[in-house]
Amino acid sequence: MFATITVTESVRLKSVRFCASVALTHSLAVHLKSCDNIVQARHYFARPMMDGADPNLHEVRDPAPFLGVTCSLNGRYWLCAAADERATLALCQRTGLPDMIAQVLVRRGVSPDTVESYITPKLLYSFPDPFHLKDMKSAAERLAVAIMRKETVAVFGDYDVDGATAAALMKRFIDAAGGQTVLYVPHRLNEGYGPNAKALLKLQSIGASLVLMVDCGTSAFQPLALAMKAGLDIIVVDHHKAEVQLPRAVAIVNPNRADETSPYGYLAAVGVAFMVAVATHRILQKSLWYTAAGQPSPDLMRWLDLVALGTVCDMVPLIGVNRALVTQGLKVMAKRSNEGLKALTKVAGLHDRPESWHLGFLLGPRVNAGGRVGQADLGARLLSTHDPREALSIAWLLDSYNQRRQKIENDILLKALQQIDACPALQVPLIFVAGWHWHPGVIGIIAGRLKERYHRPACVFSLEGNVAKGSGRSVPGVDLGAAVLAARAAGLLESGGGHAMAAGFTVPLAHLQAFRSFLLERLVPTVCLTPELYVEGALDPAGATLSLVDLLRQLGPFGSGNPEPRFVLTNVRVIQSKIVGLGHVHCLLVGNSGARLKAIAFRSADSDLGCALLANNGTLMHIVGVLHRDLWQSRRVQFLIEDGAYA
Structure with missing residues (x-):
């Protein structure tokens, strides 16, 4: 029997006892019992691929622990892959790089022929034809028509960094191309994640004829059906995993559609949005729109700073075109041409040339803070404004919200850790914690903190009424998003979706035990008890x-x-x-x-x-x-x- 959660139900379902009964499956328990220590137990589980690994690496795998460390202070098994000597020598001779640097490159699958494109990735060579994505032609044509007819396009975004950057990018592009836009980001607490029918019909009432959804919409079947029935056109630009059946819309551009054949499922939503902008721009150029309207042709490259920020903060793999997008985006960001980012770097104390870690640790949390504990649309408004005064005002407001977020996060994290300490079985092999009225805006961060601390997937829930709103974070090699989609298909969730490394879900309290059991059964074979550190x-x-x-x-x-x-x-x-x-x-x-x-x-x-x-x-x-x-x-x-x- 899998770990279970006993729900003690009173009139309002006042308590949830997570430690009532916790047990591994019989076969797994027998196997673990026979192991002398956790180092042996780790071999029961499939090892996740090394971070950033390429299946064609020129390396010699050595299963022996590096320096003999089998269980470090953080519970990790240290490994060091020896780089192939001939490949390393060839790389040194071609580039003049020191041996140590060449070894790092070889371990990452870089050869003398690919080293230049790896170190200096260029969009000229790596950016794909956007029309290779399914529904791209329909999306770009409809958006181009809306721009040329001066229709009001509602850009409907998510409240995280990826959603905010994608929304800001599309608003900036449509405005620069001569179109008309309104920006809308749903309130996390009052409206929840993604589109809702009330908001869509409200946008229609103020004149919007087309809604462009970014970083959401792939699983919004009912709201989209109602909006389309009311005569509102919908374009979905997303990257979250999709079911075989898709909602009704003019177009759904999502590289993670079940029927998608392109290899760009690793793109963030802002990366997909950039491809939509490129495709629409080409149609407008071909139609001679800019000349006829006396409209200057916009330079899309100037918005790559937004693409870089969203891509890094959404933690999608920095491979392929993502690598080029972020590299070029960091160069654009260094110019401080976006008033919102200029103000944000000032408030964050970033005066040097930005690097990717600045985006993830200094800028991203501040953009996120509005959606987490303040006003959901602040991030998108900051990144789309041209007014330096407004930008600085919003940046300082986001900074204050970020400080508030940190306090709320620390309080809830302490409660989560106390819950785990009181019942250690909650962390094997999946962390699963919950609390009444935990702030929904920070449970995703808490899940990330727990994942980092225990090196395994973590799900954190805020209990409200008779539902549990949850957020999960995963580790390499464990596809949490696919598991959540499967749970939704099995009828365990009210809503849910995500991608391999992160997911969100709403679960009836009556199904919470079954949901955990479902995740355990699906994820146990891919979770490593003692994760490897390379x-x-x-x-x-x-x-x-x-x-x-x-x-x-x-x-x-x-x-x-x-x-x-x-x-x-x-x-x-x-x-x-x-x-x-x-x-x-x-x-x-x-x-x-x-x-x-x-x-x-x-x-x-x-x-x-x-x-x-x-x-x-x-x-x-x-x-x-x-x-x-x-x-x-x-x-x-x-x-x-x-x-x-x-x-």
Whole structure:
């Protein structure tokens, strides 16, 4: 019998007892019982593919743990794939790159023939023909007609960064092409995720004849049917996994449609929106619209900063065209030509040239904050405004909402961790926690925090009335979105959808136990109890130089699918340590050579890793992390700690 949740139902279903009965399937329990330790148990589960791995990597797989670490302080099994020597030598000879950098490239499947396009990806060579996507022709033609006829186009977005950037991009394009737009983002608490019939009919009442839905709509069967019946045209531009049956619409452009044959399912919604803009732009050019209307032809490349922001923050793989979109988008962002992004970087204290991690950790959370705990449309409004005063006002408001979000998040995260500590079975092999009236705007972040902490999929629920609104985050190799779609098809959910790494769902409380059992049964074969951490090799603090940092930066942009190269500082001692900010551990490491290196472990103060660093007792340790320029003192190197083990 799978883990179960007992729902004690009173008049208002006042309590949910998650620890009533937790058990693994009989066959799995028997197998685990026979294992001597968790290292053996890990082999029962399929190993997820190495982050950013290519099936054609020139590497030699070594199952032996690197430095003998089978269960680190963060519960990871360390591995180091040896790069093929001949391939490494060939790459060094072709490029003149140091051996260490060439090895990293070889492990990522880069050859002498592809190294230039990898290090300097260009849209000229990688951007696909947008008309290869199903329904693109119908979508672009209808949107072009709306622009030329001056119809009011309602851009209907989601409240996360991907949705906000996609909505802002489409609004900017339509306005620049001579069209007319209104922007609409539903309120998270009052309206929920995605389109609703009331909002669509309201948009029609104020003159909209076409609704362009971005980052939502693929699963909105009833609202779209009602809107189309009322005479409102609908175009869906999305990337979430779709069922075989699609809702009624003029066009549904989604590379993750069941009948889609193009290989671009890894695009974020803003990437799909950019393709729609390109396709529509081509039709308008072919129709000589810009000349006839006396309208300057817009330069679509100037909006790649929005594409980069949405792509990085939605954590889609930075491979293929995504890599080129983000690379070029970061260059555009460095010019600070978007008034909203210019204001946001000022408020966030980002004065240097932006890198992908700035987008994910500094800018993205602020754009998200309005949709999470404030006004849902603030992010899209910020990114689409041309008024510098309005931009700065919204940016400061989002910053204040972000601070509020952090407090709410910390309070709920503490409750979730207490729930798990009280019932450890809640985390094997899927984390599943819930609480009454937890703020729906932060449960997705909580799921992400729990996933990072326990290295397995996490689902977090806010209980309201007789329903549970949930959000889930997954790990590489575990397709949560597909599992949620299957659960919805099985009648367990009121609504739900997502992609491989993230999903959202609404579950009747009466079905919550069955939903967890369904996920456990579907996900158990693909979850690794002791997840693997891949590293590039060993490094002494003396070798952590600015020149190495700059060489490694050439391998970016980094993110999902293309992680930053991780190195192990071997046999180092912690000689200073303290807690800073919101539970971060700042420390000073010293190696055998006597070289010192500043380091920080984010959100780790209450973890085993953080406790070991704070002990500061001179014990020899191996520390895993990535090299960065110091955020505040850019002429110094800082080591961002991800894991550690005693030497």
